Amino acid sequence: MNDTTPGPLAQDGTLALRVLREHLASVYAGHTTAIAAHGVFALAIGVFGYFNVLPGHRALVLGIVTTIVLMDLYVLLSKRWTPAVPLADSPRWARRYTVHVTLVSAMTAPCSLFLVALQSPAMTTFVTVVIMGSWTRAVQARWPLKGAMFGYGIPMMSGLIVALAWYGSMLNWFLAGFALLNLVLTLREGVKQNERLTASLMLQFENEALAAQLREQVAATERASAEKTRFLAAASHDLRQPMHAIALFGAALGSTLRRRPEIQNVERLMRAVDALGASLDTMLDISRLDAGVVQAAPRALSLDALLIPLHHTFSAQAERKRLQLRVRASGLWIHSDPQLLYRMLSNLVDNALKYTTQGGVTVIARPRGDQAWIEVRDTGIGIAPEQRDRIFEEFYQVDNLGRDRSRGLGIGLSIVQRLSRLLGHRIELRSHIGRGTRFRVVLPLAEASEASAGAFSPLDLELPVRQRFEVPALRGRVLLIDDEEEIRKAMTELMSAYGIEVAAVADEAEAVALLTGPGAQEPPVALLLCDYRLSSGVDGLELGLRLRERFQLDAPMLLITGETAPERLQRVRASGVPVLFKPVTAAMLMQAMAELVPAERRTEAPDA
Known part of the structure; x- marks a missing residue:
């Protein structure tokens, strides 16, 4: 060679x-x-x-x-x-x-x-x-x-x-033989060394090539993930805009027809809006977790303080499917973030109920050394071994080729996986086809000193059970900035139905004209309500902060957005300005506004 x-x-x-x-x-x-x-x-x-x-x-x-x-x-x-x-x-x-x-x-x-x-x-x-x-x-x-x-x-x-x-001569023949032997042995060793050097370099370059390919694949995967995130963010935003308008007009219509028979149609409309809004909020949860805006705050808490509301939340859903939902009290004290752990368990129970047609779902917890095992068991269809890694992928669903909407979007377990990484709680899975599935959450028990100091209550959980809300008693008007005329009309009608005066503008120029024109401070601006993404790429957050500084507005600010892009969520969180995500219901809007004004000026609205 x-x-x-x-x-x-x-x-x-x-x-x-x-x-x-x-x-x-x-x-x-x-x-x-x-x-x-x-x-x-x-x-x-x-x-x-x-x-x-x-x-x-x-x-x-x-x-x-x-x-x-x-x-x-x-x-x-x-x-x-x-x-x-x-x-x-x-x-x-x-x-x-x-x-x-x-x-x-x-x-x-x-x-x-x-x-x-x-x-x-x-x-x-x-x-x-x-x-x-x-x-x-x-x-x-x-x-x-x-x-x-x-x-x-x-x-x-x-x-x-x-x-x-x-x-x-005798000496010459001896030296000739010795020289020939030296030539053969040295060349033979040289060939071996050459092959070793070549093989070593080949392996080095092949490893470098594989490493380069791996880096390219990782980069391609990251690009695909980023593109997917951007697509979902754009799709979510575009879907949230009309849903936001429908929710606002529906709320305004419901306020008008509150005591008339037609209110049933409005309620059906709002239930459909709430269902779609819940799906969009699920995609928002993925974006918030990917963006790192969700921060864990672990503490000592009684596990029963989570299990009791968990049973209350899903008992009606189990009854509708004629399933048994058993949540066994444990008496354990654990160390975790109550809100995030509750969301993990909620998603696991919800997923179990969706894929179980007979039998039931059991939630049980028991201590194992210095750890607690929380298990969610069902008697559902089970998960095949080749699908067990894929079930944590976004939008992947077992045995749902027809995309039955009653089984959700296929994001619940993706959220569980992300939350388990954020909290450091290991997830274990065991399943048998036709017999059911068991998910196990492994988390630390609380120390005795922590348990004695803990005082977490089920009432501390942020559960969507409120049917009444407070209406802000504003000493002034709301300055609404939104570039879409339909949204401005819907927001104005909704807030007017609750006695709130609104000045609605489309952009900065109109806002400046309103604040500098005749009677600009009559009545004064009591709340600045801005859409985050305005026309021509204008940033609603920057615009609102700029107006407050320029006109020295002593008024709180509230953002409304349909954005789910991780980088935008990070920026909003860093600003410290409260934000509502579209579609916004009347209860959500009024409660958020009420929380931004002094408590002594709040009144309570009737059932929404």
Whole structure:
């Protein structure tokens, strides 16, 4: 195999060329030293021979030595390989190097023949030792290039062996055999070293290529995930806008028709809006978790304080499907974030109920050492082994090719997985087809000191059970900034139905005109209500803050948005400005506004 032929590990030409390039770098790193040493070696032999031959032969010795030194100078002064040489030119430079060292070696061979011919045992032994030592040292520097190794060693050593054999004597025959054995063994070791070096470089470059491919795949996956997140954010925003308007108009219509028979149709409409809003909020939860805006606040709490409301929340759903829902009290104290853990357990129970048609769902907790195991067991359809990793993927659902809407969007377990990572609670899964599934949440028990200090109550959970809300008694009007006319009309009608005066504008120019025109402060602005994304890319958050500073408005600010993009959620959270996510119901809007004004100026609204 020559220097330009890829080895057995090479799977493509580029890999073989990269290996050859490294070999060239290795041999050229010691090129100057090797050639200079060869020149010194030639001069040493010349000086020794000059003073140990007949006077008539001295001119021949000088001629041979001079030729060798001139050849060494030519090789040293010739154009050398550098890392700037193109990769494709590596084979040509390998051949060039091989030719140079072969010529240098071939010019050295006559020295052996001439000096051995003197028939001096001392001269013969000296020449043999010097040439073999020079060859052995030089060939080690040329292991990376097999052709150069053979080209340098064979001419020089062959000249010595032929000279020793030609002028045969017991000593010469012994030295010739020794030199031949040295040549064979050294070349054999050189071939092995060359193969080891080549294999090592092949493996290194293959690993680098695999690492590069892995980085590309990771980058592609991250790009796909980012694109998916952007798509979902855009889709969510575009869906939330009309849903927001429907919710507002529905709330205003419900306020008008509160005591008329037509209110049933309004209630049906609002239930449909709430259902779609819940689906959109689920996608929002994914975005909030991915954005890192959800922060865990673990504390000691009684597990029963979560299990009791969990049973209350899902008992009606279980009854509708004629399933048994058993939630067993445990008396355990655990260390976790109550809101996030409750959401985890809620999603697991909700998922179990959706995929169970007979039997029931059981929630049980028990201590194991310094840990608590919370298990959600069902008698549902079960999960096949090949699907157990996929169930945590977004929008993946088991046995729901028809996308039955009653089984949700397929995001619940994705949220569970993200929450488990955020909280550091391990999730374990065990399932049998046709027999059911068990999810286990493994979390730490609370220390005795923590348990004695804990005072978490089920009432502390943020559960969607409020049917009444407070109406803000504002000493002034609401300045509403939204670029969509339908939203402005719906918001104005809704707030007007609850006795709230509204000044609605589409952009900054209209807001400035309103605040600087006649009677600008009559009545004063008591609340600034801004949409986050306005027309032409205007940022509602920046606009609201700018107006408050410019006109020194001593009024709280509330953002409304349909955004779910992680980077935008992070920015909103960092601002500290309260935010509502579309679609916004009357209860959500009024309660958020009420919480921004002093408590003594709140009144309570009738059932929404």
